[in-house]
Amino acid sequence: MRIILFTGKGGVGKTTTASATALRLADRGMKTLLLSTDIAHSLADALAVPLTAEPTEVAPGLWAVQIDTQGRFEAAWRDVQRFLIELLSRSGVDPITADELTVLPGVDEVLALLAVRELAVAGDWDALVVDCAPTAETLRLLALPEALTWYLAKVFPAQRRIARGMRPIASMLGRGDVVPPDNIFDALLRLNDELAGVRQLLGDSSITSVRLVLTPESVVAAEARRTFTALSLYGYTVDLVIANRVFPAGDDEWRQGWARAQQLQLVAIRESFAGLPVRELPYRAGEPVGFDALREVGEALYGPLPGSDPAEATAHRDLMRIDPVDGDFVLRMSLPLATRSAVDAARAGDDLVITVGGHRRVLTLPSMLRRCTVVGGEFDGGELRVRFRPDPALWHAETRGKP
Numbered sequence: 291m292r293i294i295l296f297t298g299k300g301g302v303g304k305t306t307t308a309s310a311t312a313l314r315l316a317d318r319g320m321k322t323l324l325l326s327t328d329i330a331h332s333l334a335d336a337l338a339v340p341l342t343a344e345p346t347e348v349a350p351g352l353w354a355v356q357i358d359t360q361g362r363f364e365a366a367w368r369d370v371q372r373f374l375i376e377l378l379s380r381s382g383v384d385p386i387t388a389d390e391l392t393v394l395p396g397v398d399e400v401l402a403l404l405a406v407r408e409l410a411v412a413g414d415w416d417a418l419v420v421d422c423a424p425t426a427e428t429l430r431l432l433a434l435p436e437a438l439t440w441y442l443a444k445v446f447p448a449q450r451r452i453a454r455g456m457r458p459i460a461s462m463l464g465r466g467d468v469v470p471p472d473n474i475f476d477a478l479l480r481l482n483d484e485l486a487g488v489r490q491l492l493g494d495s496s497i498t499s500v501r502l503v504l505t506p507e508s509v510v511a512a513e514a515r516r517t518f519t520a521l522s523l524y525g526y527t528v529d530l531v532i533a534n535r536v537f538p539a540g541d542d543e544w545r546q547g548w549a550r551a552q553q554l555q556l557v558a559i560r561e562s563f564a565g566l567p568v569r570e571l572p573y574r575a576g577e578p579v580g581f582d583a584l585r586e587v588g589e590a591l592y593g594p595l596p597g598s599d600p601a602e603a604t605a606h607r608d609l610m611r612i613d614p615v616d617g618d619f620v621l622r623m624s625l626p627l628a629t630r631s632a633v634d635a636a637r638a639g640d641d642l643v644i645t646v647g648g649h650r651r652v653l654t655l656p657s658m659l660r661r662c663t664v665v666g667g668e669f670d671g672g673e674l675r676v677r678f679r680p681d682p683a684l685w686h687a688e689t690r691g692k693p
């Protein structure tokens with residue numbers, strides 16, 4: 291089975307390209323499920339067919355579903371959410387995790403992800419195509435399983451084994467009066483397991499890859515680069531960049547102006563995503579809505595039928611990842627062609643500047659690592675490892691300004 295995720299800034303064409311890809315997969319004979327973690331339910335608009343909370347076959351081999359997060363999960367999850375939010379709204383929670391956990395108010399998307407896994411294992415699909423919510427949310431959502439797993443692993447199990455009563459945990463969290471009831475505890479552990487399952491599925495590069503959709507504009511491309519770095523850092527494989535809404539050259543000055551500006555952006559995009567294929571989609575005369583139009587988009591992306599296999603991971607990059615190690619975080623970056631003497635890494639504000647043989651690569655650090663200091667680094671076996679240690683002083687500096 292293959293899972294392909296589509297993400298990118300708002301309005302760039304995620305739903306359109308995801309739908310076109312799913313339709314192409316189905317047309318090539320793969321049993322394909324198309325779904326969206328975006329609760330805005332735009333799949334039905336793109337396909338121009340009504341959808342329900344049950345997978346429905348909308349074209350031969352193509353099934354689509356509108357995830358219903360409301361009806362999907364028991365009340366227990368809502369209790370867990372409420373409990374955690376209350377917990378986090380008080381001071382004294384482990385600073386690193388508190389911040390990561392505040393994403394829980396966006397729990398609908400987390401539930402949608404759990405549903406993705408559930409649907410993935412329940413049906414005998416050849417492919418799952420997931421239309422994700424815009425960049426920031428998707429990122430936090432993808433990072434969440436790891437953050438929560440780490441948090442739960444760190445805070446809970448030892449205490450639970452030591453004492454059935456929850457007092458020790460509460461005092462560790464700094465509040466003697468916040469005691470998770472047993473049912474919440476069980477639900478949390480279950481949530482933890484399920485999230486670990488999601489993480490495993492989406493982080494497995496032999497199953498899942500991410501496609502970045504952008505339009506050739508500098509702001510959009512800059513955000514796509516940040517997304518790419520963050521996804522790579524968290525261990526997700528990005529295998530394709532889709533540049534959508536490319537103006538065809540025209541006769542009039544206005545169109546020529548746009549075409550020129552976009553061509554410059556496209557050159558920059560190809561450079562900054564070096565190693566990743568970039569496919570262009572022309573700006574069409576109208577909205578590509580419905581199967582006929584989506585088939586044309588699929589043809590522009592993957593060639594005339596049968597064309598290239600849309601499920602094929604067009605590039606394999608497993609460059610960076612972050613692992614929690616003994617309370618620290620270790621950022622690992624594979625630099626297969628580098629030699630020890632040529633590698634250098636230095637922290638500069640919110641960035642990590644990595645120099646390899648005169649090439650500099652600036653990584654914008656994820657918020658979790660921004661609140662750490664670098665306590666060590668080493669390079670061997672073609673891998674750079676930088677060790678980050680949570681620094682309470684940095685955490686306070688960063689959170690004071692927050693609402």
Ligand SMILES: Nc1ncnc2c1ncn2[C@@H]1O[C@H](COP(=O)(O)OP(=O)(O)OP(=O)(O)O)[C@@H](O)[C@H]1O
Nearest residue numbers: 300301302303304305306535572573574576577578
């Ligand atoms: N190549 C194209 N040419 C013309 N119109 C397009 C093209 N690609 C997408 N559109 C249209 O642009 C609009 C936005 O596209 P789409 O809904 O796919 O973006 P999205 O990234 O999913 O947006 P959102 O972030 O709101 O979910 C839609 O009306 C769609 O039909």
Ligand SMILES: [Mg+2]
Nearest residue numbers: 304305328332
């Ligand atoms: Mg959309």
